Amino acid sequence: MKTAMRRFSLAARRAQPRLMPRGDPRDRGGPAQPLLLVEKLRKYFPITGGLLNRRIGAVKAVDGVSFAVVKGETLGIVGESGCGKSTLARLLVGLIPSDSGSIVFDGDAVGRPHGMNLRELRRNLQMVFQDSDASLNPRLPIEESIAYGPRVHGTSRAAARSTAHDLLRRVGLRPELFAPRYPHELSGGQKQRVNIARALALSPRMLILDEAVSALDKSVEAQVLNLLRYLKTHFNLTYLFISHDLNVVQYIADRVLVMYLGQVVEIGPVDAIFHAPKHPYTRALLESRLAADPHDRVEAPPLVGDPPNPIDPPSGCRFRTRCSFAEEVCAAKAPRLGGWRDASAHLAACHMTDRQSGHSRAGQALPSATRLPKPVEAQLA
Numbered sequence: 001m002k003t004a005m006r007r008f009s010l011a012a013r014r015a016q017p018r019l020m021p022r023g024d025p026r027d028r029g030g031p032a033q034p035l036l037l038v039e040k041l042r043k044y045f046p047i048t049g050g051l052l053n054r055r056i057g058a059v060k061a062v063d064g065v066s067f068a069v070v071k072g073e074t075l076g077i078v079g080e081s082g083c084g085k086s087t088l089a090r091l092l093v094g095l096i097p098s099d100s101g102s103i104v105f106d107g108d109a110v111g112r113p114h115g116m117n118l119r120e121l122r123r124n125l126q127m128v129f130q131d132s133d134a135s136l137n138p139r140l141p142i143e144e145s146i147a148y149g150p151r152v153h154g155t156s157r158a159a160a161r162s163t164a165h166d167l168l169r170r171v172g173l174r175p176e177l178f179a180p181r182y183p184h185e186l187s188g189g190q191k192q193r194v195n196i197a198r199a200l201a202l203s204p205r206m207l208i209l210d211e212a213v214s215a216l217d218k219s220v221e222a223q224v225l226n227l228l229r230y231l232k233t234h235f236n237l238t239y240l241f242i243s244h245d246l247n248v249v250q251y252i253a254d255r256v257l258v259m260y261l262g263q264v265v266e267i268g269p270v271d272a273i274f275h276a277p278k279h280p281y282t283r284a285l286l287e288s289r290l291a292a293d294p295h296d297r298v299e300a301p302p303l304v305g306d307p308p309n310p311i312d313p314p315s316g317c318r319f320r321t322r323c324s325f326a327e328e329v330c331a332a333k334a335p336r337l338g339g340w341r342d343a344s345a346h347l348a349a350c351h352m353t354d355r356q357s358g359h360s361r362a363g364q365a366l367p368s369a370t371r372l373p374k375p376v377e378a379q380l381a
């Protein structure tokens with residue numbers, strides 16, 4: 001583990017300076033040490049059936065996921081529905097146990113002897129869910145919901161209440177008006193602000209936001225995104241931001257991780273991912289976005305067919321059944337995402353990015369999708 005950390009440190013020192021936070025007294029390893037290091041994380045959900053209710057298979061929800069999160073950055077996670085984003089988030093905060101793999105938080109291995117236990121992890125790493133109702137107790141006034149975490153961790157009632165009021169102020173809700181209200185007396189946007197305040201009550205270092213703004217209308221979404229940006233600077237936070245909305249991810253993220261069928265297929269700085277994707281799946285996702293110009297159309301549909309069954313994914317590259325560049329080697333061998341510890345790198349798990357893979361396009365850049373010519377009237381406009 002020590003060698004791995006040293007290797008990462010060298011790589012992280014080369015990462016963009018804007019990803020490095022200002023000094024934090026809770027910071028143990030310094031800015032070069034990743035806040036979160038996830039290696040080969042795996043979660044299969046067993047499927048049982050038959051007369052004896054035996055295990056007949058498993059949903060490979062998260063299958064060998066490795067990545068690092070640099071202190072102070074926002075790492076966006078995108079991918080189609082069912083690709084394992086929420087399962088990954090739940091594994092990271094310890095809501096479900098992993099089958100294998102490791103999680104290291106600021107140099108401390110989670111759940112290992114002499115490492116960090118789950119209680120300590122939850123103090124440092126909190127989650128905000130999409131469903132703002134499900135995370136709030138309908139029978140508690142919101143000040144008590146926010147104060148609940150600090151109370152459980154031994155803070156006095158008065159101090160926890162004062163923290164709750166301060167956080168309500170920080171998220172833009174006047175405590176004298178909102179503290180005694182119950183969740184049903186709040187709008188969706190206000191509830192999500194309360195959830196963010198609740199997540200901050202234990203002074204965590206990192207927030208996982210799982211589709212946290214997806215249920216909000218566009219104007220409220222923009223307000224909450226700006227609030228998240230302000231809180232990140234004010235509380236020196238690091239974010240893992242999960243969303244299916246690529247525009248939102250492009251706005252808020254420093255780096256982006258793309259998942260497909262339980263695996264990481266591409267990771268890199270946000271501009272590189274959005275302007276020069278390396279993986280055909282990422283390119284297809286980007287092409288699936290609604291274009292501002294209705295005449296900007298591609299020749300072939302960006303993505304055809306449904307994702308394969310996660311119980312029995314295709315051999316080799318899992319994207320091969322939908323990839324227009326698939327060749328024999330793609331069925332025979334799974335492409336690897338080498339060098340993932342380097343936070344400044346732009347990497348893709350595709351045989352086309354590996355010169356030694358044997359793919360006929362190995363080493364060549366991924367071409368842009370062919371665009372249809374615009375109608376004459378649109379060209380003249």
Ligand SMILES: Nc1ncnc2c1ncn2[C@@H]1O[C@H](COP(=O)(O)OP(=O)(O)OP(=O)(O)O)[C@@H](O)[C@H]1O
Nearest residue numbers: 045059061080081082083084085086087088244310
């Ligand atoms: N408790 C569970 N038992 C069995 N299968 C599960 C369980 N939770 C998730 N899955 C399966 O794991 C896969 C990944 O689900 P997950 O919720 O992580 O996807 P997601 O990427 O968050 O999707 P979405 O974008 O729709 O939220 C899916 O095939 C899902 O059906």
Ligand code: SF4
Nearest residue numbers: 317320323330350351
């Ligand atoms: S490895 Fe092959 S099938 Fe997979 S994305 Fe690359 S070219 Fe397509």
Ligand SMILES: [Mg+2]
Nearest residue numbers: 085086087210
């Ligand atoms: Mg989800």
